Amino acid sequence: MREMKKALKAAFPHTIPILTGFLFIGMAYGMLMDSKGYGPGWSFLFSLIVLAGSAQFVGVTFLTSAFNPLYAFFMTLMINARHLFYGISMLERYKDMGKLKPYLIYGLCDETFSVICATTPPEGVNVKWFRFSITALHQLYWITGSVLGGLLGSMITFNTKGLDFVLTALFVVIFTSQWKAHPNHKPALIGLFSTAACLILFGPDRFIIPAMIGIILLLILFKKQIRGPIPEPEQGEEEIQCL
Amino acid sequence: MPLTTTQTLIIMGAMTLGTVITRFLPFILFRTPKSEHSVITYLGQTLPYAAIGLLVVYCLKGVTFTATSGWVPEAISIAFTTLLHVWKGNTLLSIGLGTVLYMVLVQVVFV
Numbered sequence: 001m002r003e004m005k006k007a008l009k010a011a012f013p014h015t016i017p018i019l020t021g022f023l024f025i026g027m028a029y030g031m032l033m034d035s036k037g038y039g040p041g042w043s044f045l046f047s048l049i050v051l052a053g054s055a056q057f058v059g060v061t062f063l064t065s066a067f068n069p070l071y072a073f074f075m076t077l078m079i080n081a082r083h084l085f086y087g088i089s090m091l092e093r094y095k096d097m098g099k100l101k102p103y104l105i106y107g108l109c110d111e112t113f114s115v116i117c118a119t120t121p122p123e124g125v126n127v128k129w130f131r132f133s134i135t136a137l138h139q140l141y142w143i144t145g146s147v148l149g150g151l152l153g154s155m156i157t158f159n160t161k162g163l164d165f166v167l168t169a170l171f172v173v174i175f176t177s178q179w180k181a182h183p184n185h186k187p188a189l190i191g192l193f194s195t196a197a198c199l200i201l202f203g204p205d206r207f208i209i210p211a212m213i214g215i216i217l218l219l220i221l222f223k224k225q226i227r228g229p230i231p232e233p234e235q236g237e238e239e240i241q242c243l
Numbered sequence: 244m245p246l247t248t249t250q251t252l253i254i255m256g257a258m259t260l261g262t263v264i265t266r267f268l269p270f271i272l273f274r275t276p277k278s279e280h281s282v283i284t285y286l287g288q289t290l291p292y293a294a295i296g297l298l299v300v301y302c303l304k305g306v307t308f309t310a311t312s313g314w315v316p317e318a319i320s321i322a323f324t325t326l327l328h329v330w331k332g333n334t335l336l337s338i339g340l341g342t343v344l345y346m347v348l349v350q351v352v353f354v
Contacts, residue, residue, distance in 0.1 A: 024335050028342075037244040038251070046255060052262045058298065059258050067250045069257040076261025078294055083262075085287030087269030094270070108266050162346035168302035168317070169324050169341035175295045176328045176337075187289040191296025204304040208297075215293045216286070223285060 007121065007129035008137075014119050015137045018111045022138065026145020028166050029056060031153040033146070035160035036064050040150025047146040051139060052109060054174075055079045057167045071208070078212050086113040093117075100132050107135040109142075186226045190218050316348035 030043040038060075046056055055076045062072040086108055093116070097104055112135050121130035153160075178188060198211040219226060244251065272283070307313035324341030331337070 021335065025338075028338075042251070046258075050255060050258045050262055052258070054298070055258055055262060058301070059254070062254050062258070063251060064245050067246055067254070069253050072254050073257040073261045076258045077265060078290075079298065080262050080265040081286070081294055082291035083265040084269055084283065085291065087266060088273065088284060088287055091269060091273055105266050105270055106263065159346075159350055162316075162349040163342065165317075165320060165345035166338060166342045168299070168321065169338040169345075171295055171298045171302055172321055172324045172341070173328050173334055173337045175299055176325050177332075177334070178292055178295060180329070180332075182292070187292035188296050191293030192300060193296075195297040195300035199300060199304060207304070208301065211297055211300075215297065216290075219286065219289050219293060220282070226289060227285075 003126045004129050004133075007125050008133040010122055010125045011130050011133035011137065014115055015134055015141070018115065018138055019141050022111070022141035023145040023148070025053060025170075026142050027149030027152065029053070029060075030146040030149020030151070031160070032057070032060055032149075032163055032166060033063075034150045034153030035163055036060060038063060038150075039154055040147045043146035043150040044143060047143045048139075051107060051142065052076070052080055053142070054170065057170060060164075060167070074209060074212065082110070083108065086110070089113075089117070097128050097131070100128050104131055104135055107139055109138065112138050184226075186222075187219065190226075191215055194218060312349075312353040316345055316353050319348060320345040 026047065030040060033043045046059065050056055050059065058075060058079060090108065094101055094104055115134055116131055121127050175188065179185060194214040195211040198207040198214060202210055303317060306317055320341055323344055324337050327340060328337040
């Protein structure tokens, strides 16, 4: 118990930058959910259990269109595919995390990944509880933001038409950040143009699965040409990518 | 709530499963950290970039070109968000102002 408290104290300062971001984006999520008829209770559940920012935002569109869990599953896999990379980078670090390991992996969102990569606990602080504290604090901030947004949305009534654009803006911003940060634009362009081509070919209701297959095939077929210099994400660099 | 409570819970389950798989898979597959897993590592490096491109298009699937109100607000707001982000590089500012601009455009200008 004392060890836990000590670790929490040491971890808190490292989570402050995420606190602001998660509260703000979490609130936008809660408000968006509320505007679609899913109140703060639902935002709480989704943020607690799914715990994946961008997937949750896209998830709002699963909740407002025809019921299709398989589609929701594949979309989430695709959106969160980047976590495969985080996992691979964390194999060594999480090797000896004991009984906390499952939770640490469960809560390994982008922000948590970047903070844990960039920090080491001070002398005398238990590294397992330190990493646990970072992961749990981030989850707490995310849940708090979403619930606050849901509450705010249900108290204040305003014209929410166009609020959905927060999702578009989020991905445009991530796209722009990645474009600026990485010299190799081929994967991004493949994603953009093969999806656009599939949208035109298959129409807005059934273009996503063909687009995913197309992207993976193109990436694998042209591996040699694409490879080039793709730097691995720098620690802490992927600020919001992170959701 | 367009879906029933049960349907919503099933969607939540599908999303959780998708997320959990991407987070746990490397730890289940690669018990030995040092070995080479070239295709998975390669996809882990490139797919995140392609996926964001896919998501940008996904967000715009409702755009139509039959009337100006079907695409101009999106075009203006995306250009604004991108330029603001290139200029300031502040994520929250870019998302916040971009969304407000779009809301004003669809509520006041292109009604």
